[in-house]
Amino acid sequence: MHSFEQLADLFKKRFETKHFPATPQSLYESCDYFLSIGGKRVRPVMCLMGNELFDEINPDAWYVATAIELFHNFTLMHDDIMDAAPLRRGMQTVHTKFGNNTALLGGDVMLVVAYDYLNKINNTYLHKVIALFNKTAREVCEGQQLDMDYEKQQSISLDDYIRMIELKTSVLLAASLQLGAILGGASEGNRQHIYEFGRNLGIAFQIQDDYLDAFGDPQKFGKDVGGDIRQNKKTFLLIHVLEAANSAQKKTLLQLMEENPADKVQRVLEIFKACNVDEWAWQLKQQYMDKAMQHLDAVAVVSSRKKSLMELANFLVQREH
């Protein structure tokens, strides 16, 4: 059994290889560049962990993990175009550096190369692996579309927002774990539990992310607090406060969002606190985290095998505040 860090190190070493042909350079340099920006490689490691939960690592798990990471990078390349984002991890995005057309085509070809890695695995689980990969890929596209739709709408229900987050973020974490479990020969029941662990963990993680943007310690959080508030970004907190606030608070809030005064962040936070949004968010996160852990508990393998997944969950989502 390996820890998250050990698997991350092993995966990063293997991933540092040429994934694309040399020519046409004008196409593939965009892909090489984007991968060179790096990342935590959480999803492929979750695939390896989902695999090791049930057995020694299956050599095919490295291929599937690579396919997952390439798929994830394909979605980021295309999302950056759609969001017109100039930077990612402090580096120029592909469309900023190479133009929209090359970023579009580079993303397309990266998705195809992801399928090339999937196609390297043994016949036994090929159909099952591709079926789950495809379902997840469709859902991630649906999540991105809903995200764009919701940004244009004045109000969304919390349920709709959670469903969007689930599609855009959680299902890929869940599928990464389940793809590993499939390759580990897990039973249908165990596969479902590990998927639900990942799905709930993903939602808890997103709630925490939204929480920290508003209430995080700037020193620990490592980025500017209040960025979401400044941009009127729809978050768990904003959606809840629009449901929970009284009419005077709601009116002030909508005015602040429209007028963007200099003290906007501070004043929105005051309304958040008056409505107990911080407590509410922390408890909602705890609920999803508890559900995640119940599903991990229910996986029918000895608990010693679950140690690194528990560590991962507690690393991604702090249980104390």
Add this chain to the structure above:
Amino acid sequence: MHSFEQLADLFKKRFETKHFPATPQSLYESCDYFLSIGGKRVRPVMCLMGNELFDEINPDAWYVATAIELFHNFTLMHDDIMDAAPLRRGMQTVHTKFGNNTALLGGDVMLVVAYDYLNKINNTYLHKVIALFNKTAREVCEGQQLDMDYEKQQSISLDDYIRMIELKTSVLLAASLQLGAILGGASEGNRQHIYEFGRNLGIAFQIQDDYLDAFGDPQKFGKDVGGDIRQNKKTFLLIHVLEAANSAQKKTLLQLMEENPADKVQRVLEIFKACNVDEWAWQLKQQYMDKAMQHLDAVAVVSSRKKSLMELANFLVQREH
């Protein structure tokens, strides 16, 4: 054995089904809309013909044919964004009707659904089918990138241009035939011959397309003659004339391309004719057509099974002018 028309009718009936979920409508209506624009469905029919060349139609060939047509439509949706094309077959393109972001995401999800159809086939040929499909998909992306690169360059060699056409257009025709052949249990040698038949036929078809734009009978051709010349589009004819013209002709040509006078088409055509570009193009097309037919001849099945492929070749590429 079926004729091209029979297979086209059968395929079109089967293809008229829901390929996408109902929601989110904002995503999938773009896919439904694009497919409703229609098309000749040449590629899926070539898959069925490549299959029937060797055996009764394998039920899996319908899935692969569907995947090929969805893949082709995915490339068109994304190409239309890159080319900023307002219309396709007289209808609004997806990005014009629904916006660039939805056209991008709609294309992505259409590619994923293509892989869903591939994944429906039997285990026996799954690896082989996906491997050829992926290789072809990569090549089509490479062809589109080269096409965009070449549009920006002042001059390209004929060899480079042919390679671009091969990637952008021919390989998908060739692969459609070969995918059918794989499902028909064709030998490695026969698979290669049918691929080469399609590859050479595709190049011959493109040469003819370029030829007709300049020298076609407007009544028979059905579209405005000289469109490529007006747009300075790089074609077989333009690339050859820039190599074959004397320095005076070349100078006039470049001037016409820069200044776009009202009589541009007529004057460019005069230079084309003075350089015998029409004869040259017709012969080049004939050479590729001959190569295609040699490969079809070499396929080791009784010649009666090749009848509909011969008809298709002669329908796509006229041998007389």
